[in-house]
Amino acid sequence: MKQVSLRLINVSKVFKDIKGKEIRAVNNVSFDVEPGEFVTLLGPSGCGKTTTLRMIAGFEKPTEGMILINNVNVVDIPPWKRDTAMVFQSYGLFPHMSVAENIAYGLKMRKVPKDEIERRVNSILEVVGLQGFGDRPPSSLSGGQQQRVALARALVVEPSVLLFDEPLSNLDVLLREQMRVEIKRIQKEVGITAIYVTHDRIEALTLSDRIVLMKDGKIEQMGTPEEIYEKPASKFAAEFMGKINFFPIDIVEILSDKTVVRLKGTVYEIPSLPTRKSDKYVLGCRPEGLRLSKQGPVKGIIKTVVYLGNLSEYYLDTEYGEVMVKVPPPFDKNFTEGREVFIQIVPEIAKIIPDD
Ligand code: ADP
Numbered sequence: 001m002k003q004v005s006l007r008l009i010n011v012s013k014v015f016k017d018i019k020g021k022e023i024r025a026v027n028n029v030s031f032d033v034e035p036g037e038f039v040t041l042l043g044p045s046g047c048g049k050t051t052t053l054r055m056i057a058g059f060e061k062p063t064e065g066m067i068l069i070n071n072v073n074v075v076d077i078p079p080w081k082r083d084t085a086m087v088f089q090s091y092g093l094f095p096h097m098s099v100a101e102n103i104a105y106g107l108k109m110r111k112v113p114k115d116e117i118e119r120r121v122n123s124i125l126e127v128v129g130l131q132g133f134g135d136r137p138p139s140s141l142s143g144g145q146q147q148r149v150a151l152a153r154a155l156v157v158e159p160s161v162l163l164f165d166e167p168l169s170n171l172d173v174l175l176r177e178q179m180r181v182e183i184k185r186i187q188k189e190v191g192i193t194a195i196y197v198t199h200d201r202i203e204a205l206t207l208s209d210r211i212v213l214m215k216d217g218k219i220e221q222m223g224t225p226e227e228i229y230e231k232p233a234s235k236f237a238a239e240f241m242g243k244i245n246f247f248p249i250d251i252v253e254i255l256s257d258k259t260v261v262r263l264k265g266t267v268y269e270i271p272s273l274p275t276r277k278s279d280k281y282v283l284g285c286r287p288e289g290l291r292l293s294k295q296g297p298v299k300g301i302i303k304t305v306v307y308l309g310n311l312s313e314y315y316l317d318t319e320y321g322e323v324m325v326k327v328p329p330p331f332d333k334n335f336t337e338g339r340e341v342f343i344q345i346v347p348e349i350a351k352i353i354p355d356d
C-alpha cells in the first residue's frame with residue numbers, strides 16, 4: 001500500500017448555533033497526504049478549511065469519520081499527544097521569552113536534554129535564516145521575522161505533519177511574496193509533510209504539490225495546481241483559480257482527442273476533452289485565451305480599456321454579460337472605448353467545463 005502521512009476518511013463536523021440549528025462546517029471530506037507532500041486547502045471564507053485543519057490538530061473532534069496520522073486513528077488523542085504542529089496567522093509568540101526560548105519551548109515540554117535543545121534551536125534558526133537572533137525579544141523583530149520564529153518553533157519539534165492556517169495574511173504584499181518562497185524552500189529542505197490553509201489562489205498555486213479546493217464544507221476538486229487550473233471540474237473551480245469568461249455552447253461531437261462545439265453558429269474544434277462528464281457544458285476562456293477582431297461569433301462594445309504596458313485589458317459588454325480580454329502588444333489603436341468589436345476564441349486554450 002502507498003505510504004501516507006495523513007488520511008482523512010469521510011470526515012464531517014457539525015456545529016450547533018445558539019438556537020440549536022445545525023451547521024455542517026465540514027461535509028464528508030476524504031483525502032490522503034503522502035510523506036513530504038505540501039497540500040493546500042483552498043476555498044472561500046467559511047468553506048470549512050480551518051475546521052478541517054483544527055480537526056487534524058485535535059482542537060476539534062470530528063462528528064463523523066476518521067483521521068489517520070501515520071496509520072493511527074487520532075480522533076480521540078488530544079492535540080499535545082498528536083504528532084502535529086501548527087503555524088497561525090497571529091504568530092502567537094511568548095513576548096517575555098527570547099527568540100531562542102520561544103523556539104525551545106516545545107522541546108522543553110518534551111523533556112529533551114539541554115544540550116540537544118541548544119543544538120536543534122541553533123540549527124533551525126539557520127534554516128529559517130535567523131542566525132544571531134536567538135537572544136532578541138520577539139517584539140524587536142519585523143512581522144516577517146516573527147513569522148519565521150513561529151515557523152521555527154513548529155519545525156523544531158520535528159512533527160509528522162506541519163499545519164498552517166493562513167500564516168501570511170498579516171504581512172504586507174512584498175513580504176508575503178518573499179515568505180511564500182521561503183516557506184516552500186524550508187518545507188522542501190526539511191522534507192516535512194505540510195497542510196496549508198488559504199483563500200489565496202496565488203499562494204496555493206505557488207506553494208502546493210496538490211490543492212484540495214473546498215466549497216460549502218465539501219471537496220470541489222483535488223489535484224496539482226496545473227490540473228485544477230487547466231482542467232477545472234466546475235465553473236466554481238474555474239472561477240476560483242482566476243478570471244475566466246463563460247460562453248454557452250452546444251456539443252456537436254466528442255472525439256478521442258478533441259471536442260467539436262458550436263457557439264452561435266460558429267463551429268470550433270477544441271483540442272481537448274470536457275474536464276468531466278456532464279449533461280451540459282460551457283466554453284471557458286481565460287482573458288488571455290480571447291482575441292479582439294473585426295469579426296467573430298460574439299459581438300461586444302468596449303466599455304473600459306486598462307493599459308498595463310506589457311498588456312492591455314479590455315472590458316466588453318456582450319449579450320453574455322461582461323467579457324474580459326487580455327491582449328499583448330502591439331495594441332490596435334482602433335479598439336477604443338465605445339467601439340464595437342468582435343471576440344475570437346483561441347481553441348488551444350479554451351476549456352469545456354461542466355455546467356451542472
Ligand atoms: P474557513 O476557515 O474556510 O473560513 P471555517 O472552518 O472557519 O471556514 O468555518 C466553516 C463554517 O463553520 C462557517 O460557516 C463557520 O461559521 C462555522 N463554524 C466554525 N467554527 C464554528 C463554531 N465553533 N461554532 C459554530 N460554527 C462554527
Ligand code: MG
Nearest residue numbers: 049050051197
Ligand atoms: Mg479559516
